[in-house]
Amino acid sequence: MTASTNAAPTSGLIDRFFHVSARGSTVGTEIRAGVVTFFAMAYIIILNPLIIGTVEDHTGTALGVPQVAAVTALAAGVMTIGFGLLARYPFGIATGLGINTLVAVTFVTVEGLTWPEAMGLVVLDGVIIVLLAVSGFRVAVFNAIPGELKAAMGVGIGLFIAFIGFVDAGFVRRIPDAAGTTVPVSLGMNGSIASWPTLVFVIGLIICGVLVARNVRGGLFIGIVVTTVIAMIVEAATGAGPSFVDGKPVPTGWSLAVPTLPDSIGGLPDLSLVGQVDLIGAFGRVGALAASLLLFTLVLANFFDAMGTMTALGKQAGLTDADGNLPNMKNALIVEGAGAIVGGGVSASSNTVYIDSAAGIADGARTGLANMVTGVLFIAAMFLTPLYAVVPIEAAAPVLVVVGALMMGQIRDIDFTKFHVALPAFLMIVVMPFTYSIANGIGVGFVAYVLMQAAAGKAKQVHWLLWLISALFLVYFAVDPLLSVVE
DSSP: OOOHHHHHHHHHHHHHHTTTTTTTTTTHHHHHHHHHHHHHHHHHHHHHHHSSSOOOOTSOOOOOHHHHHHHHHHHHHHHHOOOOOTTSSSOOOOOOTHHHHHHIIIIIIOOOOOHHHHHHHHHHHHHHHHHHTTTTTHHHHHHSSOOHHHHHHHHHEEEEEHHHHHHHHHEEEEOOOGOOOOOOEEEBBTBBOHHHHHHHHHHHHHHHHHHHHHTTTTTTHHHHHHHHHHHHHHHHHHHOSSSEETEOOOOOOOOOOOSOOOOOOOOOOOOOTTTTOOSSSSHHOOOHHHHHHHHHHHHHHHHHHHHHHHHHHHHHHOSTTTSSTTTHHHHHHHHHHHHHHHHHHHHOOOEEEEGGGGGHHTTTTSHHHHHHHHHHHHHHHHOOOHHTTTTTTHHHHHHHHEEEEEEEEGGOOOOOOHHHHHHHHHHHHHHHHTTTTTHHHHHHHHHHHHHHHHHHTGGGGHHHHHHHHEEEEEEETTTTHHHHHHH
8 A cells, every 4th residue: 555655646747747648649659659769779798899999099099899808888877867857858878889880980990089089079079069058059059940950850850860770771782993883872782682681671661561550559669679579589590690601791690780680688898988088189199180170070070970869859749939949948958968978988979969859759759858868778788798698680670761751741841942942952961872971961061051142042041050051061072171181
């Protein structure tokens, strides 16, 4: 009797704090959807170590795969929980893809920074982003963006995450330059699915599609679980194995995790990378001007990558107002900006809002309570790596494709009869998947928008912030030539 009487007030407190009922959700839905978001994002714990953990700096130092996996999960867990508590939206946060590659390739390999120096720039990037959010500048820029461009962001991101799903599953593959063809990508290999893992993806896509079409509660989560079971059966029967063996690619293998029963449940994580940063070393290493350009590149990429993602997720969840703006946007942007500080501080690279959160939103997530579940699972993943690694990317990728299809609905908000609007919106939509970058798509769309508005005699109707941001994006796109001049 005592437990029963205590449960109701506790449940009511959670409901009021996270606005669960007010947003048309339930505690059970939020918990389930939080699990879906985790499985849609969990690949980053495997992928991030492969991107930044194996690259040696000029001193011969590499961060290490186990160490990066541990701090990737740690940062994602802390930031996702923090975002859920303070912003109260169901947007998971983890290491940003693209930014981690920029850090590893440009900062460390090309510019010759040590890993602590590179992560120091990431921390400074986060400090700048937070200050811009605290000042209200980020919100002002967000409010200055026309509604049709906000819709284009959502559509472009939908296509982008669907493309990620297709590529991760091997359904779409790059054709090697040595093949002697001008066609850059193909269906599977030689126009055929040609691998058991990709077949599992196709089966999973059908399962998820059917479940969503029939409005099955928790359909995407069920789809991931069922597809994972199928993947384990297929692996046991075929022995497809990993996609890399002894450093050599195996096109017919599983992209990241091989779906087999783990040898152990888990172990203690190695958190030795926490705090290994040098805030000013980069300025001495490559010079103040070159380091400032590198920092500018980080800031601009982070600034708009997160803004575009939150716009798309907010619209997908039905949380935005009539102008496409999120309530409490300022707090959300401040917390998100802190992701770069935390990510750089633990050497996981900048953490940002994840578009893969759309998987949980599609399964019903509407509040920060879902983030609490996702964040706790990330923290647990530090200790349970063998357990979560059972889920292959081919089992999660169908969810990304389904969510991409759902997000395409926002295209109805774009008036394609007005070419001065249609062209910028179109470029923003297609450049995101074609260049594998949300920031690139936003930048090209902004530049095209101000130019087309001017050509249509509507230059005075364009907010001055859009002119400023477009000019900054031109610098962003020309950063490599600029760096070559100052070196």
